[in-house]
Amino acid sequence: MLLTMQAAPSESAALATYSAEVRQLLFQYVLQLADTSLILGHRLSEWCGHGPILEQDLAMANIALDLLGETRSLYQYATELEGKGRTEDDLAYLRSAVEYRNPLLVEQPNGDFAHTIVRQFLFDNFHYPFLKQLKSSPDERLAGIAEKAVKEAAYHLKWSSEWIIRLGDGTPESRQRVEKAIASLWRYAAELTTPTATEKALQEAGIIPDYAALQPTMAAHVARVLEEATLPTPPASSFGLAGGKEGRHSEHLGYILTELQYVQRAYPGLTW
Amino acid sequence: MNQSEWPLWEVFIRSKQGLDHKHVGSLHAADATMAIQNARDVYTRRLEGVSIWVVESTHIHASNPDDAEAFFDPAADKVYRHPTFYDVPDSIKHM
Numbered sequence: 001m002l003l004t005m006q007a008a009p010s011e012s013a014a015l016a017t018y019s020a021e022v023r024q025l026l027f028q029y030v031l032q033l034a035d036t037s038l039i040l041g042h043r044l045s046e047w048c049g050h051g052p053i054l055e056q057d058l059a060m061a062n063i064a065l066d067l068l069g070e071t072r073s074l075y076q077y078a079t080e081l082e083g084k085g086r087t088e089d090d091l092a093y094l095r096s097a098v099e100y101r102n103p104l105l106v107e108q109p110n111g112d113f114a115h116t117i118v119r120q121f122l123f124d125n126f127h128y129p130f131l132k133q134l135k136s137s138p139d140e141r142l143a144g145i146a147e148k149a150v151k152e153a154a155y156h157l158k159w160s161s162e163w164i165i166r167l168g169d170g171t172p173e174s175r176q177r178v179e180k181a182i183a184s185l186w187r188y189a190a191e192l193t194t195p196t197a198t199e200k201a202l203q204e205a206g207i208i209p210d211y212a213a214l215q216p217t218m219a220a221h222v223a224r225v226l227e228e229a230t231l232p233t234p235p236a237s238s239f240g241l242a243g244g245k246e247g248r249h250s251e252h253l254g255y256i257l258t259e260l261q262y263v264q265r266a267y268p269g270l271t272w
Numbered sequence: 273m274n275q276s277e278w279p280l281w282e283v284f285i286r287s288k289q290g291l292d293h294k295h296v297g298s299l300h301a302a303d304a305t306m307a308i309q310n311a312r313d314v315y316t317r318r319l320e321g322v323s324i325w326v327v328e329s330t331h332i333h334a335s336n337p338d339d340a341e342a343f344f345d346p347a348a349d350k351v352y353r354h355p356t357f358y359d360v361p362d363s364i365k366h367m
Contacts, residue, residue: 053278053300054299054300054314055299055300055301055310055313055314056310058313058314058317059309059310059313062313062317155312158309159309162305162306162309166302166306
C-alpha cells in the first residue's frame, strides 16, 4: 500500500535553509505525525469487513484511507529531511516499536464500536484544529500537507462527534458502552497536546503550532458534544498516560507492527 | 440492531452543477443526518457528486406493476407525440 512512488519534488528551497539541528528535529517530528496517522489508519482498517453495518464499515475504511494518504505525504517528506536514501517503505516497514513516535492513544485496540468511536473522537478533536493551524506553518511542505488533510479531518470530526452523541443519547446499552470507553481512553488524550522536547523546540522556532493555543477550541468542542450526548465531562485533571511520542509504547504497538511489517520482514526487499 | 433495523433511504446524487439529482441506490440509516453522511461515504467516494438528497423509502410511492399495461402500453403506438417530425438545423447542437 505504501509502494514508493517517486513523485516527490526535488528538494525544496526551504529545506536547504534549515540548520542541521532544525532539520533533525523536523525529521523526528514529521515521523511522529506520519506514525500517528499510519497506526490509527491501520487500527481503523482492522474494522474492514467487521463493521456493525455496511455503511459504517465503509465510513471507517474511508477514514483509514484518508489517514494513509496523509501518512504517505509525511513519510515522503521525512525521507527528504533525513536525506539518507531511505524510502517511505523503509520508514514504515523497517523500524521497530521503540522507533515509532505515535502517541499511545492511536495504538489502543479497537474494542467495541463505542471504543473505536471514542478513540477517534479524541484524536479528531485534536487533529482538526491542529491541521487548521499547521496550514499557516512557514514550512511549505507541512502547510501543503495540512491544507489537503484538514478537509478530511473536518469530516472525521463531524463523523465521530455525531456518533458520540448518538451512542451517549441512544439506548441504555450504547450509553453504557460509550461511558466505559470514555473511562478507559480519556487518560490518553493529554499526550496529544503535551509537547515533547522536540515539539517544544519546533514551537519556539515558530514552525509548528503552539498546542496551548488549541486547548480552548478543543475543550469547547468536547463540552458541546458531551452535553448533547447527555454524558458527563470527565474531570480535566484525570491521570494521563504518555510516552508514545518518545518511543515508550504499550504492548499493543508490537502486535500491530508484527502484522503490518510481516511481508517486508519475511521477504526483505520484496517489491510488487 | 438486528431486532430493530434502521429504516431504508433512497439516495440521489447530483454529479455536477446544472445536472439533475439521479437515483443511485439505497442505504440504511437511523435518521436523515446519518443517511446523508452514509451516502457521502458509500456513494461519493470516487468523486461522483456535488450534492446529495436522501428520501426515506417509505415516502416513495411507486406505480403498481399490475397496472403497467393500462399505464404504459397505450403510448406505444402514438409516435406523433415524439418531436421527431422536425428537421433540426445543423447549427443546433445537443438535441
